[in-house]
Amino acid sequence: MTVQTTAPARPTRTRGIExxxxxxxxxxxxxxxxxxxLVAGYPLYRTFYFSxxxxxxxxxxxxxxxxxxNFWFTTEDGIALGFLQDPKWWGAVKNTLLFTVVSVFLxxxxxxxxxLVVNSAFxxxxxxxxxxxxxxxxxxxxxxxxxxxxxxxxxxxxGRGILGGQAVLANTDTAIWALVAVDVxxxxxxxxxxxxxGLQSLPGDMYEAADMDGASKWxxxxxxxxxxxxxxxxxxxxxxxxxALRVFDVMSVMLGNVNxxxxxxxxxxxxxxxxxxxxxLGSAVSVAxxxxxxxxxxxxxxxxxxxxx
Amino acid sequence: MKKAIAFIxxxxxxxxxxxxxxxxxxxxxxxxxxxxxxxxxxxxxxxxKTGNTVKIFESPNLTNDRLGLYQQQLAAKSSDxxxxxxxxVWPGLLSQHFVDLKGKVPTNExxxxxxxxxxxxxxxxxxxxLPWFTDAGLxxxxxxxxxxxxxxxxxxxxxxxxxxxxxxxxxxxxxxxxFAGYVWQGKNYEGLTCDAMEWLVSFGGGTIVxxxxxxxxxxxxxxxxxxTAASWVKSISPAGVTTYDEEAARGIFQAGNAAxxxxxxYAWALGQGADSKVKGKIGVAPLPSGGSRNAAxxxxxxxxxxxxxxxxxxxxxxxxxxxxxxxxxxRAIEGAYNPTLQSLYKDKDVLAKNPFFGSLYNxxxxxxxxxxGPTKSKYNQVSQAxxxxxxxxxxxxxxxxxxxxxxxxxxxxxxxxxx
Numbered sequence: 001m002t003v004q005t006t007a008p009a010r011p012t013r014t015r016g017i018e019x020x021x022x023x024x025x026x027x028x029x030x031x032x033x034x035x036x037x038l039v040a041g042y043p044l045y046r047t048f049y050f051s052x053x054x055x056x057x058x059x060x061x062x063x064x065x066x067x068x069x070n071f072w073f074t075t076e077d078g079i080a081l082g083f084l085q086d087p088k089w090w091g092a093v094k095n096t097l098l099f100t101v102v103s104v105f106l107x108x109x110x111x112x113x114x115x116l117v118v119n120s121a122f123x124x125x126x127x128x129x130x131x132x133x134x135x136x137x138x139x140x141x142x143x144x145x146x147x148x149x150x151x152x153x154x155x156x157x158x159g160r161g162i163l164g165g166q167a168v169l170a171n172t173d174t175a176i177w178a179l180v181a182v183d184v185x186x187x188x189x190x191x192x193x194x195x196x197x198g199l200q201s202l203p204g205d206m207y208e209a210a211d212m213d214g215a216s217k218w219x220x221x222x223x224x225x226x227x228x229x230x231x232x233x234x235x236x237x238x239x240x241x242x243x244a245l246r247v248f249d250v251m252s253v254m255l256g257n258v259n260x261x262x263x264x265x266x267x268x269x270x271x272x273x274x275x276x277x278x279x280x281l282g283s284a285v286s287v288a289x290x291x292x293x294x295x296x297x298x299x300x301x302x303x304x305x306x307x308x309x
Numbered sequence: 310m311k312k313a314i315a316f317i318x319x320x321x322x323x324x325x326x327x328x329x330x331x332x333x334x335x336x337x338x339x340x341x342x343x344x345x346x347x348x349x350x351x352x353x354x355x356x357x358k359t360g361n362t363v364k365i366f367e368s369p370n371l372t373n374d375r376l377g378l379y380q381q382q383l384a385a386k387s388s389d390x391x392x393x394x395x396x397x398v399w400p401g402l403l404s405q406h407f408v409d410l411k412g413k414v415p416t417n418e419x420x421x422x423x424x425x426x427x428x429x430x431x432x433x434x435x436x437x438x439l440p441w442f443t444d445a446g447l448x449x450x451x452x453x454x455x456x457x458x459x460x461x462x463x464x465x466x467x468x469x470x471x472x473x474x475x476x477x478x479x480x481x482x483x484x485x486x487x488f489a490g491y492v493w494q495g496k497n498y499e500g501l502t503c504d505a506m507e508w509l510v511s512f513g514g515g516t517i518v519x520x521x522x523x524x525x526x527x528x529x530x531x532x533x534x535x536x537t538a539a540s541w542v543k544s545i546s547p548a549g550v551t552t553y554d555e556e557a558a559r560g561i562f563q564a565g566n567a568a569x570x571x572x573x574x575y576a577w578a579l580g581q582g583a584d585s586k587v588k589g590k591i592g593v594a595p596l597p598s599g600g601s602r603n604a605a606x607x608x609x610x611x612x613x614x615x616x617x618x619x620x621x622x623x624x625x626x627x628x629x630x631x632x633x634x635x636x637x638x639x640r641a642i643e644g645a646y647n648p649t650l651q652s653l654y655k656d657k658d659v660l661a662k663n664p665f666f667g668s669l670y671n672x673x674x675x676x677x678x679x680x681x682g683p684t685k686s687k688y689n690q691v692s693q694a695x696x697x698x699x700x701x702x703x704x705x706x707x708x709x710x711x712x713x714x715x716x717x718x719x720x721x722x723x724x725x726x727x728x
Binding site: 056057058059060075079080081086152153154155159160165166167169170171256257258259261262270271274275276277 | 371373374376377380381383384402403405406486487489495496497498547548549550551552561566686687689690693696697700704706721722725726
């Protein structure tokens with residue numbers, strides 16, 4: 001993911017060659033488009049489709065049409081069946097948003113600091129750049145289990161050693177901060193890497209000129225680096241926010257699936273779909289997760305005019 | 310003579326054909342404690358006897374995770390796994406995916422098992438699986454520590470247990486900071502449902518949903534049971550008990566860091582193993598009473614043959630062998646897995662190795678079933694709602710009465726238009 005600064009050359013050649021090239025391009029793209037339609041489009045379509053039905057995971061052939069009943073439905077007896085009427089769902093939404101905002105904010109701040117350090121010239125820089133990626137390279141399931149052991153209240157380094165036998169993961173209210181810590185530990189380096197790529201594209205002579213003009217390093221950072229880094233930073237922010245919004249594995253491993261359902265939207269969807277076999281309701285939840293993430297991305301992109309080219 | 314020759318050649322032909330068609334059966338077994346190893350060995354014995362091959366499919370430890378995985382396999386009508394190990398609460402959920410063993414397994418073989426367990430495996434007249442081993446919650450205690458602190462017998466009531474645990478814990482913590490009075494399964498999962506069912510029933514608080522499908526959880530005794538359990542957390546049980554599953558609790562008890570433990574029978578054999586710090590110091594008793602009765606939740610695992618298996622005959626034969634007396638006896642002796650065959654509770658070798666099987670026979674036969682029968686395919690949702698409510702009480706987020714009132718509403722919501 002690099003940020004290109006030069007625009008591609010405008011077509012000025014004759015139409016015939018261009019048209020032939022365009023045709024060729026379509027043919028070359030066709031396999032990819034078909035593959036995307038098969039592996040992404042079809043499951044997405046099925047999810048939308050099943051969200052309108054009451055269906056069981058073990059026998060999806062038997063289904064009854066519900067319309068939007070999976071989202072909002074109250075029986076004659078006043079029993080609320082739609083997931084939007086379930087306080088647990090809103091708890092999961094709240095926790096996911098909290099997790100996203102806090103962890104992405106911390107990752108951006110720490111990522112920026114690390115990137116600035118690694119960007120300056122010093123001995124062993126290459127080694128450090130590789131080393132900082134280690135937490136990110138460990139599979140999440142493995143690192144989550146590792147942290148779960150660290151947090152264990154009877155033998156964990158943090159749980160017993162630092163906190164003296166407190167069980168942070170036992171309660172979803174305290175667990176969310178433990179999870180933020182794990183996520184920050186793990187993905188700050190990824191953030192740093194994206195910011196570093198942006199930093200390296202900044203022209204060096206600009207800083208020389210700033211030095212000549214007598215601007216302090218502090219002023220240079222706020223007036224030059226940060227504004228110029230904005231496109232790279234925003235792309236990184238969008239990426240991390242998306243990842244954090246659909247967080248699943250850390251929660252599932254460290255809290256167990258039932259508590260994960262109270263802490264993440266995807267955990268809630270998994271529980272409905274897999275544990276409870278409610279194919280319809282689970283699909284409806286997945287659709288909601290999809291829409292929520294889409295709305296947030298659109299907000300990001302329009303508000304900050306992020307360019308992905 | 311002619312007949313004899315015909316018979317011999319026919320037998321030879323059958324033997325030859327059965328050898329020629331040696332097949333590979335995939336068996337999904339659990340991996341809690343010694344399960345996997347015993348499963349592997351048992352399957353190997355059958356393979357050697359029949360000339361077939363058995364592949365072992367390792368399943369996740371937590372029963373909820375296992376169910377999720379199995380459901381995906383079954384919903385996809387996958388023939389990858391021929392024989393599944395099923396929890397006693399699953400037959401209602403999964404019955405349509407399994408071969409009806411009635412008629413395929415001789416009646417006398419079926420009747421040799423406890424009737425209650427066969428009933429639990431029968432859905433609408435269809436025998437979904439054969440019982441493999443049964444389970445009931447037990448109270449493990451340290452005989453040496455009870456003696457050291459002047460107690461002569463295992464506690465009869467929860468109050469007594471809490472007092473004993475407190476005294477032992479206070480004494481032991483002077484030298485061992487990590488020592489806990491009582492460890493059990495407090496993590497929010499199916500295991501907590503089992504533990505909490507025991508509290509409920511022992512206090513006379515009913516079984517969440519009764520046999521007719523009525524929601525009975527909203528009562529004062531149930532609330533009292535949950536409040537009592539919550540009072541253990543951070544007093545006689547470590548704060549982290551709400552993150553423990555079976556193996557976490559066993560790890561602490563077996564390391565000599567707990568006076569009492571609630572667990573299934575499998576923990577006995579491991580506790581008596583050579584690497585156990587509490588070897589020879591373990592006593593087993595029925596779980597204490599809350600004033601109503603001693604109650605143990607019925608657990609246990611069964612073996613079912615997938616309808617999508619390509620080698621059903623061989624798979625059924627494997628199930629019959631593994632659930633048969635010879636194999637159940639080996640498992641009882643080596644792993645303290647409770648047989649589902651009445652006859653084995655009188656077997657000398659089994660009793661020599663597991664003395665509590667005989668004395669606690671009533672615990673196993675009177676174990677309380679979770680409401681998987683009346684709640685049918687919605688059992689999992691009910692169980693999750695229940696374990697989450699219990700979890701809230703244990704972590705101090707709510708009080709017993711508020712929790713059971715809210716839970717009754719939640720379960721009504723799950724029931725919706727009916728079970």
